[in-house]
Amino acid sequence: MINKLVWENLKHRWVRTLLSALVVGVQVMLILTLIGLSRGLLQESAQRARGTRADIFLKPDTGGTLSLSTGQVNEKLVAYVARQPHVTQAVGVLSIPVQMITTLNGVDIPQFEKISEGFHFLSGGVPKSPDDLIVDDFYARQNHVRVGDTVKLLNHGWHVSGIDQGGVLGRFVVQLKPLQMLTGNANRISEILVKLDDPALTNQEVAHLNQLLKGNLRAYSMEEFVSQFTINNIPDLKAFIAVITALGVLVGFLVVFLSMYTAVVERTREIGILKALGAKPGKIVDILVREAVVLAILGTIIGIGLAYLAKVILLSVMPASLPVITVPEWWPIAGAVALAGALIGAVYPGVKAARQDAIEALAYE
Amino acid sequence: MNENSHEIIRVRGLHKTFHVGDVDVHALRGVDLDVGRGEFLAVIGPSGSGKSTLFHILGGLAPPTEGQVVIDGTEIRSLTESQRTELRQRKVGFVFQKYNLLPTLTARDNIAIAQALAGVNLPPDNFDHILQLLGIKHRLDHKPSKLSGGEQQRVAIARALVNQPAILLADEPTGNLDTENSNAVLDILRDLNKRTGQTILMITHNPEAAAFADRIVAMRDGRVQTA
Numbered sequence: 001m002i003n004k005l006v007w008e009n010l011k012h013r014w015v016r017t018l019l020s021a022l023v024v025g026v027q028v029m030l031i032l033t034l035i036g037l038s039r040g041l042l043q044e045s046a047q048r049a050r051g052t053r054a055d056i057f058l059k060p061d062t063g064g065t066l067s068l069s070t071g072q073v074n075e076k077l078v079a080y081v082a083r084q085p086h087v088t089q090a091v092g093v094l095s096i097p098v099q100m101i102t103t104l105n106g107v108d109i110p111q112f113e114k115i116s117e118g119f120h121f122l123s124g125g126v127p128k129s130p131d132d133l134i135v136d137d138f139y140a141r142q143n144h145v146r147v148g149d150t151v152k153l154l155n156h157g158w159h160v161s162g163i164d165q166g167g168v169l170g171r172f173v174v175q176l177k178p179l180q181m182l183t184g185n186a187n188r189i190s191e192i193l194v195k196l197d198d199p200a201l202t203n204q205e206v207a208h209l210n211q212l213l214k215g216n217l218r219a220y221s222m223e224e225f226v227s228q229f230t231i232n233n234i235p236d237l238k239a240f241i242a243v244i245t246a247l248g249v250l251v252g253f254l255v256v257f258l259s260m261y262t263a264v265v266e267r268t269r270e271i272g273i274l275k276a277l278g279a280k281p282g283k284i285v286d287i288l289v290r291e292a293v294v295l296a297i298l299g300t301i302i303g304i305g306l307a308y309l310a311k312v313i314l315l316s317v318m319p320a321s322l323p324v325i326t327v328p329e330w331w332p333i334a335g336a337v338a339l340a341g342a343l344i345g346a347v348y349p350g351v352k353a354a355r356q357d358a359i360e361a362l363a364y365e
Numbered sequence: 366m367n368e369n370s371h372e373i374i375r376v377r378g379l380h381k382t383f384h385v386g387d388v389d390v391h392a393l394r395g396v397d398l399d400v401g402r403g404e405f406l407a408v409i410g411p412s413g414s415g416k417s418t419l420f421h422i423l424g425g426l427a428p429p430t431e432g433q434v435v436i437d438g439t440e441i442r443s444l445t446e447s448q449r450t451e452l453r454q455r456k457v458g459f460v461f462q463k464y465n466l467l468p469t470l471t472a473r474d475n476i477a478i479a480q481a482l483a484g485v486n487l488p489p490d491n492f493d494h495i496l497q498l499l500g501i502k503h504r505l506d507h508k509p510s511k512l513s514g515g516e517q518q519r520v521a522i523a524r525a526l527v528n529q530p531a532i533l534l535a536d537e538p539t540g541n542l543d544t545e546n547s548n549a550v551l552d553i554l555r556d557l558n559k560r561t562g563q564t565i566l567m568i569t570h571n572p573e574a575a576a577f578a579d580r581i582v583a584m585r586d587g588r589v590q591t592a
Contacts, residue, residue, distance in 0.1 A: 001481035002481060004470070005470060005474075005478060008469035008470055009469050012468070270467055270468070273465045273466075274467075274482070275426075275450075275453075276426060276453060276459050276461075277482050278450055278451065278453040278455075278479075278482045279482050280447060283482065359421055359426050359427060
């Protein structure tokens, strides 16, 4: 019966209920979209790493797998690594950040194709001249780029020689030498991709290379490398998500506080009636808390719906820049954030209502 | 505790003082009153005579300042607020001048909420009979806004009786009704009293309404004049 009262109260002021749930929902959507975007970007990066088909990644022994090292590694190490037992191919990659975590990648393309089995071009082909650039299909679609167009990256006009279906090495790929020259990284690279004659020996060779290159480079197997593409490994992103989550609690608190506060003032007489009928203060708080919980649940449902809508819009408008994915495991977390805000927001109005004098409340006009 | 099987309400030397700023307002100045079990009593008096304050104290809505008040064997002066709340759940049923139904609930749910708050699952055996007496069985699924004043007051009476209270306290129950509906509600109260033995204490300033009761007491200046 109490649940029915709660539901009828919310239905009675359905515009306020809907608006409150909508605002809570927007916050839920922001959290889910941010997480979906972060995971999407990281997932794309992991896919591109897998797309290289390398067995081992060698990166500078500082900063972890996700650090953007630009040109910290001497290119001579590529030949040294290639001479090691079981290594059939080693290729150096220079990665220069161009936007957020997107990089422009320079690589010796014929060498790289021996590792990766090549690009899958939807149109055009591999770079022939120093200014040639491969872009992926997402970028091409988002920016209406075609083969022959010019794309400006790092204040340099690049000629699009091919559009790749994506998922290999990076969004932008150019030849290594021109990128080294353009960015002042002559004979420098960011990482080395290694192909083995027997993938079953990966762990053994990772240990071997780590021993060999101790203090200079660190070797990661493909699985170890991509497993580190998580939000927790990007401190700035983690902090940003924490801020958005805290904002979610704050917004939930403010919305539900305002909604419940006005409801308590508006329903002063009804609270007096309930008290006259024998409702204890705890029951009055209970009723308001239940209303807050319903608002949080409605807000979470609306938020999940809005997050889907945001995903559809972002993927149709900016598939390359904002590759949002759905992250269902974050639904309960976003719901818990909304609930926490709502419960905190219901406390003061609930206590105010519980403390109301029944006689004064009954006399309220 | 001072229990008397014939008296369901026993009031002795009841005082109630309100502190308004620096001023003490003495609303009740030594009320003595006995109400017998099954009695229909009307308390009349002008505004400011203290009858509403007496109503609030008997209903457990406010604590007395001084004196003894025993409701169905329970001395209420020593009760905590929580215990007074429990008294309201089980021993007292209220009927107000403005009906005080919850606007978001149907008549049926307005009655059910009183049960829910008292932790009672089923209405009493004779409740169907009471609903018949009240003539609202066919209106139970309507919300208060769809009911006339007389119907709303009859729903309020049903709500007050659903937990089988020891006493029914009615504060100006016909104050918002026209003559026809007033007489209907008063007839119902008298009928309930006669048929079910329900003790009723009705506060009114209207002598015609008071005439429906078995006995009338008058209040003036915080005291009972006639007992």
